[in-house]
Amino acid sequence: MKYAPFFGCMISVKYPQMEASVRKTMANLGVELVDLEGFSCCPDPIYFKAADKLTWMTLAARNICIAEEAGLDLVTMCSGCTATLSEANFHLKHDPELKEKVNQRLKKIGKEYKGNVSVRHIVTVLRDDLGIEKVKSSVKKPLNLKVAIHYGCHLLKPSEIMRVDDPDHPTILERLFEVAGAETIKHEKQVLCCGKACTHEEIPEKMTYDVLSSIKKSGADFMGLICPTCFDEFDLGQINLSRKFSVDLKVPIIYYFQFLGLSQGLSPEDVGLHLHKTKADEMLKKIS
Amino acid sequence: MKLVNFKFRHKLNTIIGGEAHNFCYQCGACVGDCPAALYSPAFNPRNILLEALLGDEESLVGPDSVIWDCTNCNTCYERCPQAVRPVEVIIALKNISFEKGTNPPGVKSILDSVKESGRTVKTSSLSDRRRKELGLKEISIVPLEELKKLLE
Numbered sequence: 469m470k471y472a473p474f475f476g477c478m479i480s481v482k483y484p485q486m487e488a489s490v491r492k493t494m495a496n497l498g499v500e501l502v503d504l505e506g507f508s509c510c511p512d513p514i515y516f517k518a519a520d521k522l523t524w525m526t527l528a529a530r531n532i533c534i535a536e537e538a539g540l541d542l543v544t545m546c547s548g549c550t551a552t553l554s555e556a557n558f559h560l561k562h563d564p565e566l567k568e569k570v571n572q573r574l575k576k577i578g579k580e581y582k583g584n585v586s587v588r589h590i591v592t593v594l595r596d597d598l599g600i601e602k603v604k605s606s607v608k609k610p611l612n613l614k615v616a617i618h619y620g621c622h623l624l625k626p627s628e629i630m631r632v633d634d635p636d637h638p639t640i641l642e643r644l645f646e647v648a649g650a651e652t653i654k655h656e657k658q659v660l661c662c663g664k665a666c667t668h669e670e671i672p673e674k675m676t677y678d679v680l681s682s683i684k685k686s687g688a689d690f691m692g693l694i695c696p697t698c699f700d701e702f703d704l705g706q707i708n709l710s711r712k713f714s715v716d717l718k719v720p721i722i723y724y725f726q727f728l729g730l731s732q733g734l735s736p737e738d739v740g741l742h743l744h745k746t747k748a749d750e751m752l753k754k755i756s
Numbered sequence: 757m758k759l760v761n762f763k764f765r766h767k768l769n770t771i772i773g774g775e776a777h778n779f780c781y782q783c784g785a786c787v788g789d790c791p792a793a794l795y796s797p798a799f800n801p802r803n804i805l806l807e808a809l810l811g812d813e814e815s816l817v818g819p820d821s822v823i824w825d826c827t828n829c830n831t832c833y834e835r836c837p838q839a840v841r842p843v844e845v846i847i848a849l850k851n852i853s854f855e856k857g858t859n860p861p862g863v864k865s866i867l868d869s870v871k872e873s874g875r876t877v878k879t880s881s882l883s884d885r886r887r888k889e890l891g892l893k894e895i896s897i898v899p900l901e902e903l904k905k906l907l908e
């Protein structure tokens with residue numbers, strides 16, 4: 469099984485511990501990640517798209533062309549990159565006029581979008597290509613911890629484009645955390661987003677605060693997620709919130725592949741937990 | 757009574773790519789689960805759609821437009837029974853606002869960062885060191901010349 473990984477800027481620059489965890493866990497599962505040269509930012513599905521949609525689509529198409537030239541499907545590890553690249557791929561495949569427009573632009577750099585590869589969030593590779601049982605077989609040390617899952621928005625919606633899971637009743641992350649030993653805990657603000665894209669900062673602050681408080685109340689040991697941007701809002705963001713509202717939230721935020729890595733026998737340092745702003749010490753004590 | 761601004765409506769249609777939003781029948785299904793509407797009383801996707809149908813340029817793409825409170829969560833895209841894709845209407849409005857220069861500064865700085873470095877998050881000596889400590893390869897280089905040609 470071979471894929472071209474697209475790590476994106478948040479992971480490769482700001483949270484390389486996620487890249488390290490993906491690489492190590494996927495190697496343990498026998499998946500080959502073939503690194504391709506020349507990717508740029510996906511680009512960002514919020515601000516870049518808000519500025520100029522056609523240029524956004526063109527840069528996304530350029531990234532997809534690189535995978536097409538190598539004949540490999542793209543796998544993404546950030547919900548934002550997944551959103552941009554899936555959406556561009558979807559519209560370019562379905563709208564010949566748009567494809568023509570974008571290819572006119574790509575001609576300037578000698579590229580042409582053809583439409584013959586797929587874009588996949590890496591969790592769908594685990595569920596659909598490897599299978600949950602295979603993931604389970606790589607687990608050496610099931611981690612008996614309670615997880616509150618944060619799906620975020622862009623992994624699931626719009627479902628006609630993303631095609632990852634039922635957007636209102638998803639199960640994919642529950643199943644993946646459970647095979648690594650975790651118990652999944654429901655909480656009130658399960659489907660709320662973080663509000664990152666709002667320009668008035670009180671809104672994302674309130675939203676992230678509400679999500680974290682709801683998790684705190686649920687009794688979960690940590691928040692489990694699959695996107696570096698959501699992570700940024702809840703890990704780093706939590707420090708600012710604790711200061712601002714004089715509360716001690718202390719909800720560790722763990723990226724799925726870090727958790728899988730721990731269950732495969734990697735150390736907390738191997739998966740970079742020491743780099744998190746909200747420390748996971750309490751949680752780690754329970755499994756040591 | 758206000759007159760419909762058809763010129764603005766036409767422009768909006770061109771960016772959205774289609775006329776689906778003309779079929780909005782103001783049912784409000786997009787409002788119920790909208791997180792921005794829940795947290796910002798001034799924000800309401802149904803109202804935005806009504807203003808878009810009327811072509812209320814001043815309110816929608818002016819400097820204080822409420823469109824920038826949308827979180828881009830795509831829930832309205834799921835809920836709308838008329839396939840209007842309200843979030844895409846909002847994004848098209850943002851494109852027009854950007855063209856007019858009435859956008860919040862954050863939008864421009866992301867664009868500039870991609871122009872300068874090919875990324876929205878720039879590399880630094882700290883990020884290079886972290887990658888090394890984690891046993892990762894040096895970060896790959898973005899061919900900026902190629903990007904420049906596409907961005908001009």
Ligand code: SF4
Pocket residue numbers: 475476477478479508509510511512513546547548549550552697876877
């Ligand atoms: S979605 Fe965000 S992290 Fe991913 S490449 Fe785009 S800007 Fe970077």
Ligand code: SF4
Pocket residue numbers: 547619620621622623660661662663664665695697698701827829
């Ligand atoms: S929770 Fe925030 S960062 Fe995550 S997908 Fe939703 S808006 Fe984006």
Ligand code: SF4
Pocket residue numbers: 779780781782783784785786787801802805835836837838839840841842
């Ligand atoms: S955009 Fe769709 S959901 Fe919202 S009011 Fe119009 S028809 Fe109803």
Ligand code: SF4
Pocket residue numbers: 786789790791792793801825826827828829830831832833842843846
């Ligand atoms: S994307 Fe739609 S549902 Fe989400 S905040 Fe914006 S208007 Fe509301």
